[in-house]
Amino acid sequence: MDKKTLKHIAELSRIELTDKELEEFTPQMETILDSAKKLQEVDTSNVSPMKRHISFDDLREDIAQDSLSQGDVLKNANYKENGYIKVYGKIFGSIEES
Amino acid sequence: MENSKYDIIIGLEIHVQSKTLSKMFCSCATNYFEKEPNTHVCPTCLGLPGALPVPNKRAIELCILLGLATQCDIDNEIHFDRKHYFYPDLPKGYQISQYKRPICSDGYIDIKDEDGKKYTIGIERIHQEEDVAKSTHHTESSTGQKYSLIDYNKSGVPLIEIVSKPNIRSAYQAKEYANRIRQIVRYLRISDADMEKGQMRCEPNISIQEKGKWEYKDNGIAPIGDYKLNTKVEVKNIGSISAVEKSIKYEIERIINTIEKGENIIQQTRGWNADKGITEFQRSKETADDYRYMPDPDIPIIEIAQKDIERISKEIVELPNEKIERYQKEYDLSDYDCTVLTADREISNYFEDIVSLLTEGKDIQKAAKLASNWVTGAVFSIANDKKIDINEKNFPKEDLIELIKRFEDGTLTRNKAEELLRRSIDKGNPLPKLIKNAINEAQKSATNLGDIVNQVIKENEKAVSDYKSGKQTTIGYLIGQVMQKTKGTADPNEAKSVLIEKLNG
Ligand SMILES: [Zn+2]
Numbered sequence: 001m002d003k004k005t006l007k008h009i010a011e012l013s014r015i016e017l018t019d020k021e022l023e024e025f026t027p028q029m030e031t032i033l034d035s036a037k038k039l040q041e042v043d044t045s046n047v048s049p050m051k052r053h054i055s056f057d058d059l060r061e062d063i064a065q066d067s068l069s070q071g072d073v074l075k076n077a078n079y080k081e082n083g084y085i086k087v088y089g090k091i092f093g094s095i096e097e098s
Numbered sequence: 099m100e101n102s103k104y105d106i107i108i109g110l111e112i113h114v115q116s117k118t119l120s121k122m123f124c125s126c127a128t129n130y131f132e133k134e135p136n137t138h139v140c141p142t143c144l145g146l147p148g149a150l151p152v153p154n155k156r157a158i159e160l161c162i163l164l165g166l167a168t169q170c171d172i173d174n175e176i177h178f179d180r181k182h183y184f185y186p187d188l189p190k191g192y193q194i195s196q197y198k199r200p201i202c203s204d205g206y207i208d209i210k211d212e213d214g215k216k217y218t219i220g221i222e223r224i225h226q227e228e229d230v231a232k233s234t235h236h237t238e239s240s241t242g243q244k245y246s247l248i249d250y251n252k253s254g255v256p257l258i259e260i261v262s263k264p265n266i267r268s269a270y271q272a273k274e275y276a277n278r279i280r281q282i283v284r285y286l287r288i289s290d291a292d293m294e295k296g297q298m299r300c301e302p303n304i305s306i307q308e309k310g311k312w313e314y315k316d317n318g319i320a321p322i323g324d325y326k327l328n329t330k331v332e333v334k335n336i337g338s339i340s341a342v343e344k345s346i347k348y349e350i351e352r353i354i355n356t357i358e359k360g361e362n363i364i365q366q367t368r369g370w371n372a373d374k375g376i377t378e379f380q381r382s383k384e385t386a387d388d389y390r391y392m393p394d395p396d397i398p399i400i401e402i403a404q405k406d407i408e409r410i411s412k413e414i415v416e417l418p419n420e421k422i423e424r425y426q427k428e429y430d431l432s433d434y435d436c437t438v439l440t441a442d443r444e445i446s447n448y449f450e451d452i453v454s455l456l457t458e459g460k461d462i463q464k465a466a467k468l469a470s471n472w473v474t475g476a477v478f479s480i481a482n483d484k485k486i487d488i489n490e491k492n493f494p495k496e497d498l499i500e501l502i503k504r505f506e507d508g509t510l511t512r513n514k515a516e517e518l519l520r521r522s523i524d525k526g527n528p529l530p531k532l533i534k535n536a537i538n539e540a541q542k543s544a545t546n547l548g549d550i551v552n553q554v555i556k557e558n559e560k561a562v563s564d565y566k567s568g569k570q571t572t573i574g575y576l577i578g579q580v581m582q583k584t585k586g587t588a589d590p591n592e593a594k595s596v597l598i599e600k601l602n603g
Contacts, residue, residue, distance in 0.1 A: 012388060014184050052398035053175075056406045062156035064120040064127035073136040073144065073250070081247060083135040087186045087233075089244030 001030045104306050104357075106350055107319060108266040109330075110342075112279055114289040115229060115297045116160045116256040122228040123151030123194060123254055123397075130251035131295060143254030145189030151396055153178070157256035158201070158400070160288045161226045162410050164258060165202025167282050167417065168221050172407060173201055176226075176400035181389045186248050187231040195259075197391040200225035207282070208419060209274040219275050220263030222317050229255040258288070263317055264303075269350065273343035276300050280339065281418050285443045293338050300342050305330035306353045306363075328353070328363045333377055335369040345370040349377050421446055429453070429466035438474055445488050448495070449473050455499045472502055476516045484523055497522070497529035504533055509540075547580075547588055551596045554579045565601060573597060 003022045006029055010017045017025065070083055079086035118128055124142035141149040158176065165172050177199045180192040202224035211217040231253040233246045260279060266272045280298060283289040291298040311325035321327050331353060333345050349368070356363055368377040416424070421440040425431050431439070440446045449469060456465035477493055486492050498519070505515045510533070518536055522529040554576055555562055565572040573594065580593040 008388070012182070012184065012390070051393070051395075053401055054398045055401050056155070056158075056403065059155035059158065059400065060120075060125070060152045062118045062120050062154050063125060065125035067126045067138050067140050068144075070134060070137050073139050079245075083137075084247035084249055085136065085186075087246045087248060089246070 001026055001033055103309060104354060105309050105312070106267055107264050107305050107307060107312075107330075108268075108272050108346060109264040109303045110262045110266060110272055110275060111301045111303070112260045112262075112276060113299045113301075114258050114260070114279075114283050114291050116157050116258055117287060117289050118154055118156045118160070118256055120154055121254040122154050122157050122226070122256040124149075126254065128255050130255070133251060135247075135249035135251060138251040139253070143189075144250055145191070145253075151194060151394075153397060153400065154256060158226060159410050159413075160256075160286075161201050161224065161258050162402070162407065163286055163413055164260070164283060164288055165205060165224050166407070166411055167286055167414055168202070168205040168207050168224070168260075170202035170205030170221060170224060172402065173199055173203070174402050175199070176201055176402065178226075178394045178397045179391050180394045181227075181391055183389060185230075186246055187233045187253070189231065189250065189253060193227060193230065194394055194397070195227035196225035207275065207278050209271060209278050211274070212268070212270045217271060219271065220265050222261045222263045224258060224260045227257050227259060229253065229257045264319060265314070266302075269343045269346035272302055272346050273339060276342045277339050278418075281441065285415060285417055286413065293336075300336050300339075301332060301334055302336075302342065302346050302349075303330045303332045304346060304349050304353065306350065306357060328357065329365040331363065331365070332367045333370055334367055334380065335371075337370075337372060341370055341372055344375065345377055348375065352377065415443070418446075425466075428462065429470070430463045431466060431470055435470045435474055438478075439470065442488075445473075448488055448490070448493075451495050452498060455495060456502065468502060468506070472498065476519050480520050480523055486523065492523065493519075494529065500530060500533060504537075509537060543588075544592075547584070547592065547596055548600075550580055550583050550588075551593070551600055554583065554597075555600060562601065 003026050006022055006026050007017065074080045074083070074085065077085045079088070115128075120126060121128055121143055124140050126138045126140050126143055128138075130138045142151055153176075162172055177196065178194050179197040181195045181197070182192040184191055200223035203222065205221040205224070206218050207221065208216050208218050229252050231248050231250045233248045235244065235246050237244050262275065266275060280291045280293075283291050283298075289297055293299070305319075305328055307319070307328060308325065311322050312319050312327060313322055314320075319327065331349060333349055336342055336345055353363055365383045367380045367383065369380045370376075371378050418440040422433075422436040425436040425439065426433075439449050452469040452473060453462070453466045456469055473488070477488055477498070480486075481488050481492070501510070501515050501519060504510045505512060510518070514536060518529065518532045521527060522532055558576060558579060561572045561575055565576070576597055577590055577593050580588060580597065581590060584593075
């Protein structure tokens with residue numbers, strides 16, 4: 001983990017980090033990665049992936065049901081306007097929509 | 099678009115919204131069009147913590163159906179992945195999509211190229227994902243601050259992505275390909291694919307390479323020798339099939355001009371401006387997209403059995419290409435007639451019903467020609483003028499058959515018959531009643547005309563004897579008398595024939 005990688009990851013999450021913060025967080029991130037590396041040392045070659053299989057018939061039938069009320073949907077929004085959730089531009093940061 | 103120096107290489111990504119009742123991973127209704135914002139939303143499609151996505155069976159069937167119709171291989175397992183990016187239209191911070199194992203892969207469709215020859219366009223993959231929310235961007239007048247308004251009704255609507263192989267070689271081919279895809283999804287009732295409503299979106303990527311310096315390799319292109327490939331340009335914001343062709347044509351010219359000026363093409367996304375007829379720079383892509391795909395741990399692996407595929411295959415109907423071939427063989431219709439009659443599944447079914455109703459006691463090719471004349475003629479023109487669909491409700495088949503028969507046996511002229519058909523739509527008058535009235539009227543005016551002619555003959559003894567003694571030109575004078583008595587309403591030709599009949603009889 002170097003400063004450049006950390007900066008890239010932060011940008012993907014629209015987080016702006018100062019140089020000082022990058023200095024401070026880079027070694028911290030490295031410790032986290034080291035812990036993950038320890039997990040990867042475990043031999044799992046004989047362990048099958050823990051992912052459930054279902055058959056086609058187990059899928060949800062296409063039936064529409066009631067949704068939440070608009071009031072409930074907007075209840076936790078900090079900003080709203082005419083039934084819409086309002087988001088101020090800062091969240092976009094310097095990276096544009098994909 | 100032939101160019102001696104450069105090759106044009108185009109890939110097309112098409113998204114279509116599936117026509118299901120509920121969303122991809124929750125039970126919210128999909129009919130959000132023109133509904134109040136944020137009323138078709140639940141914890142799942144709002145991305146609230148703890149909500150679990152549950153895949154929609156019908157949506158997956160429709161995705162497989164499209165794969166089968168386009169000769170794709172269908173995977174025996176369905177794996178969903180998370181595609182991460184951070185944007186307010188994506189409440190979870192990731193979109194559920196498919197990465198390494200798309201449900202359908204390696205298919206193709208045939209189009210008719212500009213020179214009329216068949217051209218096959220490869221399909222790299224077709225996969226299932228979910229739509230994002232709708233956001234509109236604004237500026238606050240008091241503070242000048244930028245903000246977006248988000249409506250999550252569209253969030254989670256099933257979305258099928260179709261990725262072509264980069265073997266589309268002209269703007270025309272791209273348009274035909276998009277058109278064909280739209281036709282197939284409509285025929286199979288996978289999607290309404292209305293581009294204006296955003297139910298179908300086309301995003302071409304275009305690159306221009308020097309002839310002989312590149313080759314196809316692993317579903318992409320690779321340079322030959324030390325040639326450096328020009329990067330590709332993506333075009334978004336295309337709102338119609340014709341804009342697919344126009345925007346690509348514009349972009350090809352723009353890129354070639356840039357290369358000719360000795361400038362580098364930068365990897366970028368451009369937006370089509372339909373009003374100005376140009377593409378505009380949107381953003382550059384300096385680094386490759388970094389979506390940090392990972393298997394979605396919330397969704398189990400779905401096994402597809404042979405019986406599932408068999409069940410879904412039953413929904414495949416005869417598609418336009420096959421229909422055209424059959425129409426040519428069975429009906430001996432022109433290329434043009436075949437193309438317009440098969441463009442829409444409802445219309446082609448309607449047409450085929452008319453043919454079989456007309457075929458009774460008639461040669462099938464004659465019946466088909468007659469049906470084609472009426473459907474592509476009067477029916478198309480009326481439906482177009484009145485902006486109505488061609489179906490049993492608007493143009494009852496038995497009634498149309500009655501009309502065609504009356505035209506065939508000479509009871510009604512073509513003009514009269516078409517006029518009646520149009521009037522039946524305008525006033526909501528049943529066609530059989532109009533036909534009956536028209537026949538009665540014609541008979542009535544025929545008797546009237548007979549009476550008037552008798553009267554004219556009685557009142558013009560001299561002219562009559564002149565005519566009978568061989569002075570044929572007197573007939574003109576007698577016709578004039580009939581016209582005068584009917585105040586010009588009689589048909590002069592008819593008046594003439596009735597006169598001659600009575601004078602000779
Ligand atoms: Zn929902």
